[in-house]
Amino acid sequence: MLVAETKAGIKVYADKCKGKVEAICPSCKAPVRLKHGKIKIPHFAHVAYTGCAYFSEGETLEHLMNKQMLLTWSGSGQLEAYLPELQQRPDLLINRVAVEIQCSPLSLTRLIERTKNYQNHHYQPWWLVGQKLTPRKRWSHLQKAFSYYDFKKGCHLWVIANQQKEIQLFYHIRWHFQLGYFFQKKRWRFMESPLAQVFLFEPDRSDYHWEVSAYRYTIQKKLFQGNEKIQEIQEQIYRLKGNIQTLPEWCYSASEFFFYFEDLLLFLRYCVTVSANFHQWLDRIKSIDFSWYFPLVSQKEILRAVYDESCFLQESSNF
Ligand SMILES: [Zn+2]
Incomplete structure (x- = not known):
């Protein structure tokens, strides 16, 4: 401490x-x-x-140094302030923003608990992950669970890099059927801009496309290779009288929401073609396991956005 x-x-x-x-x-x-x-x-x-x-x-040197760095950077933050109504002690408290620096893995359950506790008491948790949790090529469930979503930044993750003395933002994080996860990176050197400005940073939205036929081909190939995940999705689509290999073309188009669902987004999209409205769609997609592993992102908001995007793609394809 x-x-x-x-x-x-x-x-x-x-x-x-x-x-x-x-x-x-x-x-x-x-x-x-x-x-x-x-x-x-x-x-x-x-x-x-x-x-x-x-x-x-067990507080690591990295954690101590990051706390000290953000305290100086914030100017007016309260270090390790105790919030009695929550029985929690954020690393740094800046007004209603509770800054949490996570340098070592913690359980997903714990992350969800702490996050909910802040939100229920109208604090905004700002999680930044340290070196060990910084995603490289692969993203674990836990790393994805630290991500946020908003319209401008898309899926994004805050990283605190102790050696470089900077905050990094991984934003417009996308999943690609061949390349896996990739993203844009923005960095702020220590004291380069006020911390509040870093927190509120808004990039331009960016469009994202891929070759629809290449994605469909990848799905077909995986199916023939006996890929279990694809087979499971195929079964779900079969039940509704469709086929994962011959969905309407728009179903295979790129979207930032692949980050949350990967190939399963194909099923969600297919369900749009056989539902009259949002509520019917929600009912249909309930047949799959719907556990939500993103405590910082509203499941309701993402599902609504997926549905709206699908309707838009479907309508555009009719022209
Ligand atoms: Zn003690």
């Missing part, structure tokens, strides 16, 4: 301490010791193991 307190409840900042200080953990009230190592930046650690719920001793 970077902030401890005195027995009288006065805050003590690790980077401002000189020599010996008597301080306690703001959470469990057990004594803490100032550590001023050669490798780690000044921070406090419990003198003895207490099973403290908020501050484990």
